[in-house]
Amino acid sequence: MGLYFEKQWPELLPCIRTLTTLQTDHVVPQLYTHVHRRACSSLSTPRITTHYTIHPRDKDPRWQDIEMERFADEADVVIVGGGPAGLSAAIRLKQLANQHQKELRVCLVEKASQLGAHTLSGACLEPSALTELFPDWKERGAPLNTPVTDDVFSIFTEKHRIPVPILPGLPMRNHGNYIVRLGNLVRWLGEQAEELGVELYPGYAASEVLFHEDRSVKGIATNDVGIAKDGSPKDVFERGMELHAKVTLFGEGCHGHLAKQLYKQFNLRENCEPQTYAIGLKELWVIDEKKWRPGRAEHSVGWPLDRHTYGGSFLYHLNEGEPMVALGFVVGLDYSNPYLSPFKEFQRWKHHPFVESTLEGGQRIAYGARALNEGGFQSIPKLTFPGGLLIGCSPGFMNVPKIKGTHTAMKSGILAAEALFPKVTAENLDSETAGLHVPEYSDNLKTSSVWKELRSVRNIRPSFHNPLGLYGGMVYTGIFYWILRGKEPWTLKHCGIDANQLKPAKDCTPIEYPKPDGKISFDLLSSVALSGTNHEGDQPPHLTLKDDSVPVARNLAIYDGPEQRFCPAGVYEYVPVETGDGMRLQINAQNCVHCKTCDIKDPSQNINWVVPEGGGGPAYNGM
Amino acid sequence: MSGRVLVGVKRVIDYAVKIRVKPDHTGVVTDGVKHSMNPFCEIAVEEAVKLKEKKLIKEVVAVSCGPQQSQETIRTALAMGADRGIHVEVSGKDYDSLGPLQVSKILAALAKKEEAQLIILGKQAIDDDCNQTGQMTAALLDWPQGTFASEVSLEAEKIKVVREIDGGLETIKINTPAVLTADLRLNTPRYATLPNIMKAKKKKIANVKPADLGVDLTSRLEVLRVDEPPQREAGVKVETVEDLVAKLKDTGKI
Numbered sequence: 001m002g003l004y005f006e007k008q009w010p011e012l013l014p015c016i017r018t019l020t021t022l023q024t025d026h027v028v029p030q031l032y033t034h035v036h037r038r039a040c041s042s043l044s045t046p047r048i049t050t051h052y053t054i055h056p057r058d059k060d061p062r063w064q065d066i067e068m069e070r071f072a073d074e075a076d077v078v079i080v081g082g083g084p085a086g087l088s089a090a091i092r093l094k095q096l097a098n099q100h101q102k103e104l105r106v107c108l109v110e111k112a113s114q115l116g117a118h119t120l121s122g123a124c125l126e127p128s129a130l131t132e133l134f135p136d137w138k139e140r141g142a143p144l145n146t147p148v149t150d151d152v153f154s155i156f157t158e159k160h161r162i163p164v165p166i167l168p169g170l171p172m173r174n175h176g177n178y179i180v181r182l183g184n185l186v187r188w189l190g191e192q193a194e195e196l197g198v199e200l201y202p203g204y205a206a207s208e209v210l211f212h213e214d215r216s217v218k219g220i221a222t223n224d225v226g227i228a229k230d231g232s233p234k235d236v237f238e239r240g241m242e243l244h245a246k247v248t249l250f251g252e253g254c255h256g257h258l259a260k261q262l263y264k265q266f267n268l269r270e271n272c273e274p275q276t277y278a279i280g281l282k283e284l285w286v287i288d289e290k291k292w293r294p295g296r297a298e299h300s301v302g303w304p305l306d307r308h309t310y311g312g313s314f315l316y317h318l319n320e321g322e323p324m325v326a327l328g329f330v331v332g333l334d335y336s337n338p339y340l341s342p343f344k345e346f347q348r349w350k351h352h353p354f355v356e357s358t359l360e361g362g363q364r365i366a367y368g369a370r371a372l373n374e375g376g377f378q379s380i381p382k383l384t385f386p387g388g389l390l391i392g393c394s395p396g397f398m399n400v401p402k403i404k405g406t407h408t409a410m411k412s413g414i415l416a417a418e419a420l421f422p423k424v425t426a427e428n429l430d431s432e433t434a435g436l437h438v439p440e441y442s443d444n445l446k447t448s449s450v451w452k453e454l455r456s457v458r459n460i461r462p463s464f465h466n467p468l469g470l471y472g473g474m475v476y477t478g479i480f481y482w483i484l485r486g487k488e489p490w491t492l493k494h495c496g497i498d499a500n501q502l503k504p505a506k507d508c509t510p511i512e513y514p515k516p517d518g519k520i521s522f523d524l525l526s527s528v529a530l531s532g533t534n535h536e537g538d539q540p541p542h543l544t545l546k547d548d549s550v551p552v553a554r555n556l557a558i559y560d561g562p563e564q565r566f567c568p569a570g571v572y573e574y575v576p577v578e579t580g581d582g583m584r585l586q587i588n589a590q591n592c593v594h595c596k597t598c599d600i601k602d603p604s605q606n607i608n609w610v611v612p613e614g615g616g617g618p619a620y621n622g623m
Numbered sequence: 624m625s626g627r628v629l630v631g632v633k634r635v636i637d638y639a640v641k642i643r644v645k646p647d648h649t650g651v652v653t654d655g656v657k658h659s660m661n662p663f664c665e666i667a668v669e670e671a672v673k674l675k676e677k678k679l680i681k682e683v684v685a686v687s688c689g690p691q692q693s694q695e696t697i698r699t700a701l702a703m704g705a706d707r708g709i710h711v712e713v714s715g716k717d718y719d720s721l722g723p724l725q726v727s728k729i730l731a732a733l734a735k736k737e738e739a740q741l742i743i744l745g746k747q748a749i750d751d752d753c754n755q756t757g758q759m760t761a762a763l764l765d766w767p768q769g770t771f772a773s774e775v776s777l778e779a780e781k782i783k784v785v786r787e788i789d790g791g792l793e794t795i796k797i798n799t800p801a802v803l804t805a806d807l808r809l810n811t812p813r814y815a816t817l818p819n820i821m822k823a824k825k826k827k828i829a830n831v832k833p834a835d836l837g838v839d840l841t842s843r844l845e846v847l848r849v850d851e852p853p854q855r856e857a858g859v860k861v862e863t864v865e866d867l868v869a870k871l872k873d874t875g876k877i
Contacts, residue, residue, distance in 0.1 A: 071818040109817075113637075117657055184655065204817045225814040241817040286646070322646060365643055532657060534639030619640045619657035 045549040046577075046584055050231035051540040053610055062232040070221060070239045075107040075199075076424050078219050078245035080206040080258060082110030083119060084182070084406050085392025086251035087189040088133055088413030094196035095133075096421045104425065106198045107243055109222060111205035111594075113615040115190035116183035118594055120282055120370040120623045121406060122314050122326065123182045124148060124174050124297055128449075129410035134192070142188055146179040146319040149295030154354065156303040161354050169482050171401035171457060174297050179316040181326070181622035182406065205614040209258055209265075209388075210242060216435030217387025219244040220258070223614050229538050246424050247436045248388040249416055251409075254371045255596040256394045257610055266385040273378040274497045275396055276461075278311065279597045281346045281369040281568055282328035282623060283527075287362035294319030299403075304348050307469030309335045310374075310461070311342075313349055314403070315358065325358065326623075330403070332374060332464075333498040333566075333601050337508045341565040342597075343369075344513040347521035351514070359520050367530040368623050369568035371596045373398045373405065377458035378494060383442045387435020391416045397450055401460045401477065408450045415448060416441045456486030462494055502603045505560035524570045532619030533569065533593050535612050541589035542612035543571060543598060550606040551585040559603050561585075566601050569593045593618045626740035627682045630671045630705065631730060632664040634689055634696040635750045648848050650719065660696050663745025665703075665812040666805040670775060671743050672704035673810065679777045680741065682706045686733060688726050690714040694828060701823035702815035708828035709733065713840065717833075720842040722751070725833070727759035732836035734764060739800065741782075746771055746804040757804035767797035773808040 049055070057063040077093060079086045090106050097104035112118040127144060130137050137144070151174050154161040166173045194200055207223040219242060226237035250259055255277065263269045294317050301312040310332030318324045329346035350359060373379070373396035380397070383390050391412045398405030419441035423429070431437065445451060463476035480488050495501065516522045535542075545551065555561050556574055563572035569591040574583045594617045599609040636642065637657040645652055660668075671683045685700035687693040688711040697708035711729055713721050734742055747754035761768035769775070769784030773792065776783045786793045787806050815823075833840050861867045871877045 073818070073821065113657055113659065116655070187655065201817060201820065204820075222817050225816065236811055236813050238814055238816050530641050532637070532640040534637075619637060621655040621657070 045552070048548045048585060048587060049541065049545045050229065051542065051544045051610060052227070052231060053608070054544050054546065055231060060231070066233050066237065068239060070242045072242035072244060074244045075105040075219075076245060077104065077106045077247050077249065077420070078243045079106065079108040079249045079251060080220055081251035081253060081256070081392070081394070082108055082112070082115045082190060082200065082202060083186060083251055083253050083392060083409070084189065085394075085409040085413040086110075086249065087115075087186065087193050088129065088410040089249050089251065089391055089417045090193050090198040090413075091133055091189065091196060092414045092417035093421060094193070094198055096417065097425070098196070100425070102425045104421075107245070108193070108198055108200050109204045109206050109220070109243065110200070110202045111611055111614050112617060113203045113619070114187070115200070115202055116187040116622070117202075117619050118617055119183040119186045120280070120368045120618075120620055121182040122280075122282070122316060122328065122403065123180050123406060124177045124314075124316065124404060125180045125182070125185070126177050126404055126407040129407045129414060132414060133410065140192070143184040143320075144178040144180055146295055146317075148174040148177050148179060148297050150293065150297065151175075152296065152298040154298070154300045154302075156300045156349075156352055156354070158303050159353060161300070161352075167482070171399070171460070171477070171481065172299055179295070179297060179318055179326070181318065181320075183620050184622040203615040204240075205611040206258060207240060207611050209248075209261060210244070212387070212434035214433050215265075215386070216433035216437070217248050217385065218435060219248055223611060225613055227539055229540060231540050234538070246429075247420050247438060249413075250388060250390050250394055251392040251413065252394045254373050254393045254396070255600055257599075257608075259390060259394045260599075262385065262388070262390070263381060266382070268382040268385065268390075270382075272381050273375060273494050275373060275375040275379040276494050276498055277333045277371045277597075277600050278330045278374050279333060279342045279369060279566065279568065279595065280328055280330045280372050281343060282326065282367070283364055284366035284623065285325050285327065285359055285362045285364050287323050287325055287358060288360065289323045291358050291360070291362075292323035292325075293317045300352075300354075301470060301474075303352065304345050305331065307471060309337075309340070310464050310470075311345070313355075315355065325362075327355070330372070333371070333597065334495060334501045336501050336503045337511070338502050338505050338559040338562040338603075339508055339510040339565065341511070341513065343524055343527070343568050344511075344565075347516055348514055350520050351517075356520055364522065364530070366621065366623060367527040368618055368620050369593055369595045369597070371600055374400050374461055375494060376400050376461060377454040378462070378491060380454070383445065384437060384439050386433035386437040389416055389420070389438055389441050397454060399453055399457055401457050401481070408453065411448065411450050412445060415444050415450075419444055457481060458486065459488065459490070459492045462492035465495055498601055499603050499605050502559055502562060502601075504558050524568075528569045528591050528593070531569070531593050532621075533591060533617055534619070535590045535592065535616035537590055539613055541587045542610050543587050543589055543592065544608045544610055546606050546608060550604050552583055554604045555602070555606075556583060556585075563598055563602060563607070566597055568595055568597065572598070626680055627684060627737055628671045628674065628680050628741045628743060629730065629734055629737060629739040630664075630667050630683060630685050630700065631726070631742070631744040631756070632668060632685050632687050632696050632700050633661040633745070633748050634658050634687065634693045635661045635748055638662065638749055644849055644851050648850060649846065650849050658692065658696075660699050661745050661748045661750075663747060663749075663805055663807070665745075666807070666809050667743040667745050667803075668700045668703050668705060669810045669812040670772075670803075670805055672813075674775075674777065675704065684709060684737060684739070686711065686730065688713050688721060688729055688833075690718055697828050698820065698823050699815045701826045701828075702819040703813055704819075705826075707826055709831055710828050711831050711833060711836075713833060717840050720844070720846075721840065722842060722844060723753045723755035723759055724843065725838065725840050727756050727763055728838045729833055729836060730756070730760045731763040732838055733831075734760075734800075736836070741800060742766075742802045744802070744804045746806050757802050761802035764800070764802070766801050768802045768804070769795060769797055770804040771806045772803050773806050775803060775809065
C-alpha cells in the first residue's frame with residue numbers, strides 16, 4: 001500500500017508512516033476517509049464535519065456491528081422544548097386533564113441540563129398569558145418581583161442622548177409589565193408543571209423527528225450518546241430513545257433545528273415570508289447601589305449602529321435584593337457589512353456616557369446570547385401538520401417593536417393545549433392520519449389576541465427599509481402605529497433571508513472597534529466563560545457543514561469569514577494551515593451557546609446546527 | 624464475595640460554571656446555579672455497577688447527604704444502575720457547615736445499618752477538594768482503605784487495589800469489608816440514558832435524618848470569610864540581572 005501512495009500523493013508518505021505505527025482503533029478509518037476526500041476534492045480541505053447527519057452511519061464501516069435498535073415508549077403528548085411555550089402547553093394540558101378527570105401522559109424533553117439553563121431574554125414580561133395560566137401566580141410565588149416604574153427611551157449619538165417620550169399607545173410603553181429573569185420564571189413554571197404531573201426530562205435533546213408510514217409525525221427520538229469526535233462509536237455508545245405520541249408539540253425556540261426539517265417536510269413556509277432574525281447579547285451586572293433604580297426600563301437606538309443597521313439596546317433595573325441590572329444589545333441579522341461584529345458593538349455601546357455611568361464600579365456576573373425573531377406577522381408559517389404543531393418562538397410570535405415574545409409564546413402554548421386536548425382524549429379517535437392533525441389550534445390562534453397584536457405591528461420592522469433607515473422607521477411607527485393603530489391596508493414585505501444580505505467584503509469598510517478595557521467592556525473569551533457553556537469534548541462537532549470546503553472557498557474568500565465575527569461565542573476561527581499557505585476553518589464546538597446565529601446568517605447557508613449531546617450548552621442562571 | 628456496596632454521591636456545582644462569591648462573603652452563590660454529580664462520584668458509581676454486572680456483588684445502594692435536590696443526584700446514580708437510594712436529609716445551616724467528618728460519621732452509621740461489605744466513594748469533591756471522607760469513614764469503621772484507586776479487582780475475600788501515588792502506582796491487597804475511593808483512571812462512567820432515568824423513577828429512595836443514625840452534625844470548623852482569589856497583577860519587566868536581584872531584595876523576597 002505504501003508504494004502506491006508514494007507515487008500518487010508523495011506528501012502523504014510521512015503521514016502514513018506515522019499513522020501505521022499508532023495503535024489506536026480509529027486511525028485506519030480516519031486515514032481511509034482522509035485519502036478518500038483528497039481524491040475527491042481539488043483543494044486539500046482538512047476534514048471538519050464528522051456528524052452522522054452529513055456522513056450517514058449505514059454506509060460507515062465503523063458502525064457495521066453496532067446495535068442501532070432503540071427503546072421506545074408511548075405518551076399521549078410529547079413536547080419538545082422546556083421554554084415558556086412548551087411549559088405553558090404542558091401545564092394547560094394537565095390542568096384540563098385534572099379538570100375533566102382524564103388520564104393524560106405528557107412528556108417534555110429539554111436539551112438543557114436543567115430548565116432555564118438555555119433561557120435568555122431581556123425581559124419585560126406582559127403578564128397576560130401567565131395570569132391566564134395561573135390567576136394566582138403571585139400567591140404561588142412566581143418570580144415577577146419588579147414592576148416597571150419608569151420607561152426611558154433614547155436615541156444615542158456618540159456622546160449624547162436625545163430623549164424620546166414614550167407616550168401611551170407607543171409599543172415600547174411598559175406600564176403594567178414586569179422586569180423578570182426569564183430563566184427563573186421558566187424554572188418556576190417547571191416546578192408548577194411537575195406538581196401537575198408533567199414528566200419533565202431535562203438533559204435529553206430531541207434529535208430526530210419520527211414518522212408513521214403515512215408520513216404523519218409519530219414522535220421524536222432523543223440524541224445518541226457516546227459518539228467520538230471522529231464519528232466512530234465509543235465503548236459507552238448508547239442509542240437515544242424514541243418517544244411516540246398522538247401529537248408532538250415543537251417549542252424549540254427561535255430557529256429550532258427540528259422545525260427547520262419540518263418546514264421542508266410539510267412545506268409549511270410556502271405561503272409566508274421567510275423568517276428574519278436579530279441576535280441579542282445580554283449581560284447581568286451587579287452595580288453600585290447609588291446607581292440602582294429598581295423598576296427602570298431603558299431602551300436606546302442609534303449609536304453605535306448606523307441608521308441602516310437595525311438594532312438597539314435594553315437596560316433593566318431588577319428589584320430582587322441585589323442592585324442588579326440586565327442589559328443587552330440587539331442587532332438585526334439583515335445587516336450588510338461582513339465586518340460587523342454584534343459582540344463588539346455591544347461592548348462598545350456600554351461605553352456610552354449614559355450607560356457607562358450606570359455600570360461604573362459594578363461587576364459583570366453573567367453573559368449570553370440568542371437569536372430572536374423579527375419577521376413577525378408576515379413570517380408566521382403554517383402551524384399544524386399531521387401529528388404535530390409548532391408553538392412559541394419556533395414559528396415566531398414576537399412583537400418586534402415591543403421586543404416581547406414571551407407572552408405570545410405562552411399564549412400559543414395555551415391555545416395549542418386547549419385545541420388538542422379534546423382530540424387527544426376523545427373516546428373514538430377519528431383521524432385520517434396516524435398522527436393527529438389539529439388545525440383548530442391554528443384557527444383559534446388566528447382569532448386570538450396574539451394575531452390581532454402581531455397584525456397591528458406588522459409594518460413597523462419592514463418600514464425600516466427606506467432611505468432614511470431608522471428615522472424613516474420611527475416616523476412610520478409614529479404615524480401608522482401610534483395614530484392609526486396598524487390599520488393601514490397594506491402589508492410591507494421583508495427583504496429576503498438574512499443570509500443573502502451580506503455584501504462582499506471588498507465592497508465594505510472594516511470597522512475599527514476599540515479594545516475592551518476589562519472594566520466595562522470585555523474580550524470574547526472571558527465573556528464566553530461567564531456563560532458557563534460546556535460540551536462533552538469527544539463528540540462530533542454539532543455545527544455541521546454540508547460541504548467542508550465552502551468556508552474557505554466562499555465565506556472567507558468573498559465575505560472575509562463573517563462567522564468569526566457574528567458568532568457570540570468564538571466558535572468559528574480561521575487559522576493558518578499547519579503546513580503551507582492558506583487558512584482553514586476551526587470549529588470550537590465546545591464554546592457554542594446555542595444561539596443559532598450561524599445557521600441563520602451564514603451567507604453560503606452551509607452551516608447546519610444540529611443538537612449536541614443533551615446537557616451540553618450554556619449554564620445560564622436567571623438570564 | 625457477595626453482598627452490598629454503598630456508594631456515596633455528592634451534588635456539586637458543575638465544573639464548567641463560573642463561581643461567584645456571595646456579596647456577604649459567607650460562601651458562594653448556589654441558587655439556580657447548574658449542579659451535577661461530582662465527577663469522581665460518577666466513577667465510583669460506575670465501578671460499583673460494573674462489580675454488580677460481573678456478579679461479584681449483589682446490591683448497589685447510592686447515598687447522598689444534602690437538601691431536597693440531592694435526590695436528583697441519587698436518581699442519576701439509579702439510572703446508571705444502582706438498585707436503591709438513601710437520601711440523608713441535611714439542609715439549611717447544617718448543610719452549609721456539612722463537611723467530611725459529619726459525612727463519614729453518617730456513612731459509617733449507614734454501613735453498619737445496611738451491613739455493607741464495601742463502600743466506594745470518589746476520592747474528593749470538586750467543590751471543597753477535601754479528599755478526607757473516604758479515609759475518615761474507614762477510620763471510624765476500623766476498615767482497611769484503598770484510596771486513589773485506578774484499578775480494583777475482587778479476589779476471594781480480599782480486594783486488590785492499584786493506587787495512584789506520587790511515585791507511580793502502588794498495588795495493595797486489603798481485607799473486606801473495606802472503603803475504596805475512586806481516582807480518575809478507574810473507569811469511564813456510562814451515560815444515564817433516558818429509558819434508565821424513567822426506570823429509575825420506580826426505584827426506591829429512602830429518606831433518613833442524621834439524628835436517626837445517631838449522628839451529631841455540629842461542625843468543628845467555622846468559616847470566617849470567603850473571598851475570590853486575588854486578581855492576577857501585572858508583572859514587572861526588568862532589564863538586567865542586577866535589576867532583578869535589586870527588585871527581589873526590595874520586595875523582601877530575598
